[in-house]
Amino acid sequence: MSEEETEDLPLEKLPLDGWHRALGARMVPFAGYDMPIQYAGEYGGIVAEHNWTRESASLFDVSHMGQLTLSGENAAEELEKLLPGAIATLKQGRMRYSLLLNQGGGILDDLMVTNAGPHYALVVNGAMKWDDIAHLREHLPDEITLTHHEDQALLALQGPKAAAVLGAIIPGVETLVFMTGGLFDWADTPVWVTRCGYTGEDGYEISLPASHAEQMADALVADERVHPAGLGARDSLRLEAGLPLYGHDLTDEIDPVSADLAFALTKSRRETGGWMGHEAVARTLADGPKAKRIGLTLDGRMPAREGAPVFSGDAEVGRVTSGGFSPTLGHPIAMAYVDTALTAEGTALEIEVRGKRLAATVTPMPFVPHRYFRGS
16 A cells, blocks of 8 residues: 555554553654654653663564564575575574565565574564565465464563663573574563664564563563663664664665665675576676765764755765764764765765755764674
8 A cells, every 4th residue: 555545544553552651652653553752751752762772771662563474395495585695594593684675676675584493583664564575475485374473562672781681581581692582481471582673782672472562561661770762762773873774774766785785695695696686786786886875974963864965065966864963972973875986984075954064974884883792
């Protein structure tokens, strides 16, 4: 359905909708759901929630994301026909960031794939999950079973104290390292826990029955090291981490090379191909992209938002796709696509905001170093 056809449909409710409201959350429409953008109270507000995540641990509700499983003989090999990453060689419990591409090499969605043992688990973006499901069902053979787990909640516990907090509730999760997962038992309920997230901090994503989500959320925030956090802080954290957001920094007209996501193209599979969009992506790899996603640091305190034009002298050379004020760094930052010739670190550019030209400098991403736990 088009955006026009869906804009008047009632918003879906998260399993924790009442829980969020009881904590004073301000709810906003996002990906077809009523979502908390920030909370009230002493520890509420986007900047406070952002900083708490950097210092301690925050609980984010990401139950709007699509949780899918694929099972059946040769499920990995069939999935590799649609994704450019190596799936068949993933060991049990290992995860991989990957991309759904169209025939022209454009990004339909970015997602996480995990070898969960008897099946492969996919977590896809909430705004794209129905399109992703339709795409997968169209291109996977009938013998591959695709299941959408609508009865599962997904909670993200993020921050440097996340391991200590969750380990006290679910013993054993602290042994996981970045991009691994496992099945654990909590309150006589199976929960699937992965050590990952989209904040740049150490942390976990916890998949569990929606009926148990409130009990888990209560158990986590009962620890003084944990506060709830909303979409606002999640967005500022992922921007500082240099992580793209689908629908903004990634679209079906942007290829992985231009998006600076070539790491998601497993090297051996770049050569062998066999995945949708390979020919188009291979040409871009060989010729180089015309434009590329970069980081920009702005002078002053006025942030540049999505859509702001980027200039080199009098020439418009690109557009901002994400931007905002960085609470950690104390100045504005942005992501933009600009002409490849102007993407070298230190290149001086300008961004037009409210009729003014703001000085900006090409800066390596992440803006704030990642703190993932990769083991000792």
